[in-house]
Amino acid sequence: MTKQTNMENIYQDAKRWIREAGKDIIASFKTSYSIDTKSNPNDLVTDIDKQTEKFFIEKINNHYPNHRIMGEEGFGDQVEDTSGIIWFLDPIDGTMNFVHQQTNFAISIGIYEDGIGKVALIYDVTKDELYHCIKGEGLFINDEKQAALNPVELSETLLAINATWVTENHRIDPRTFSPLLKKIRGTRSYGSAAIEMAYVAAGRLDGYVSLRLAPWDFAAGKILIEEVGGICTTVDNKPIDILKKNTIFVGNESFHTHVQKNYIQPAIDQNFYLKKPSS
Ligand code: 2AM
Ligand code: CA
Numbered sequence: 005m006t007k008q009t010n011m012e013n014i015y016q017d018a019k020r021w022i023r024e025a026g027k028d029i030i031a032s033f034k035t036s037y038s039i040d041t042k043s044n045p046n047d048l049v050t051d052i053d054k055q056t057e058k059f060f061i062e063k064i065n066n067h068y069p070n071h072r073i074m075g076e077e078g079f080g081d082q083v084e085d086t087s088g089i090i091w092f093l094d095p096i097d098g099t100m101n102f103v104h105q106q107t108n109f110a111i112s113i114g115i116y117e118d119g120i121g122k123v124a125l126i127y128d129v130t131k132d133e134l135y136h137c138i139k140g141e142g143l144f145i146n147d148e149k150q151a152a153l154n155p156v157e158l159s160e161t162l163l164a165i166n167a168t169w170v171t172e173n174h175r176i177d178p179r180t181f182s183p184l185l186k187k188i189r190g191t192r193s194y195g196s197a198a199i200e201m202a203y204v205a206a207g208r209l210d211g212y213v214s215l216r217l218a219p220w221d222f223a224a225g226k227i228l229i230e231e232v233g234g235i236c237t238t239v240d241n242k243p244i245d246i247l248k249k250n251t252i253f254v255g256n257e258s259f260h261t262h263v264q265k266n267y268i269q270p271a272i273d274q275n276f277y278l279k280k281p282s283s
Contacts, residue, residue: 014068014089014115015123015138021063022111025056026129029096033106048099053077056095056111064091074247076220086119086246092223097126098196106130112198114223116246124227126202135202137231143205152233153207155258161188161210163255164200168215175215175251176239177276184267197252201225204254205232211255211263213239218249225254235260240272 029052037051057077064071068089073080075093083090091113096102098109107130115123126135137143143150163184169175170182185191192209194200197217203209205228214221223246226236236244239251241264253260253268271277 011115011117011122011138015136017063017067018113018115018123018125019134019136021060022113022125022127022134025059025095025111026127026132028059029056029111029129039103046100048103049077050096050099050103052102053096053099054079057093060091060093060095060113074219076218083247086116088118090116092116092220092246094198094220097198097221098194101195108194108196108199110196110198110202112220112224114225114227116223119246121223121227121230124224124231126198126224126228128199128202133202135205135228137228139227139231143228143231145206150206150232153256156210156256158187158259158262159189161256161259162190162192162208163188163259164192164194164203164209164212166193166195166214169213173215177271180267180271180276181213184263197221198225201254202228204234204256205229207232207256210259211253213253215239215251216249217252219246222250222252222254229254233257237264239268240277241268 032052039048039050041047042049054077057075057079061073061079064073071089071091072083073091073093074083094112096109097112101108111127113125114121122139124137133145135145165181170178197214200212202225204212226244229236234255235257236254238244239253244250
């Protein structure tokens with residue numbers, strides 16, 4: 005069996021499993037589940053996050069015992085290098101939305117081989133929209149193939165950004181992005197990094213910025229965006245380290261280039277860029 009056919013099998017299995025997990029999550033709406041907090045009172049986790057992560061870990065371990073899993077809830081492996089095949093798994097991205105709204109959350113899976121993104125799936129469970137690709141064969145939403153991204157006029161762009169980053173905060177000077185907001189068409193904030201990155205890949209948004217994301221939040225989105233010609237870097241325009249917490253700025257190529265040059269770089273030159281995401 006060649007590596008390519010092997011990856012195709014992994015892709016097909018992952019697509020089946022993600023839809024199955026989505027059905028179980030929808031069924032869980034009718035049951036009661038417990039909600040805990042993690043690093044801070046706004047960092048939520050439910051039994052459903054944990055059950056969903058365990059569902060994938062069992063499937064992956066049974067079918068692909070040599071693969072490693074970096075999952076948000078910590079039931080996977082301790083991953084410290086990129087060798088071999090690694091599944092980056094967020095069982096529920098947007099847990100706050102899951103708890104408060106029962107919508108606007110996603111399952112996110114990025115599969116990397118020796119550090120290279122190969123397969124990505126982001127499943128917006130309640131909309132039944134699966135964004136997926138195997139590297140080189142194009143982005144799909146469910147069965148519909150999507151076009152590559154075209155250049156955009158700045159005045160016609162939408163940026164996804166949390167209001168946190170344009171008001172007083174510990175990570176970036178709010179003057180970095182606030183001037184940009186006057187030049188673009190509008191901002192959006194969906195509260196799920198995976199959905200926001202899937203929307204950038206689909207051309208529904210032109211960019212997304214976050215000062216604090218973990219590998220399971222961005223691993224799949226990065227593959228989807230690069231598949232359609234979009235750009236994924238840290239906010240200060242460096243390559244993303246897939247194993248570490250990062251700042252993230254993703255977008256349509258023309259938008260990313262313009263914002264880096266005219267807004268972010270001048271801010272960095274004036275030390276506007278503050279605390280590192282790992283701290
Ligand atoms: P989560 O729901 O899987 O935790 C907006 O809150 C986005 O940022 C969500 O995608 C959320 O993912 C992620 N997020 C929230 N707090 C985070 C943290 N402390 N570290 C990394 N990602 C975080
Ligand atoms: Ca999560």
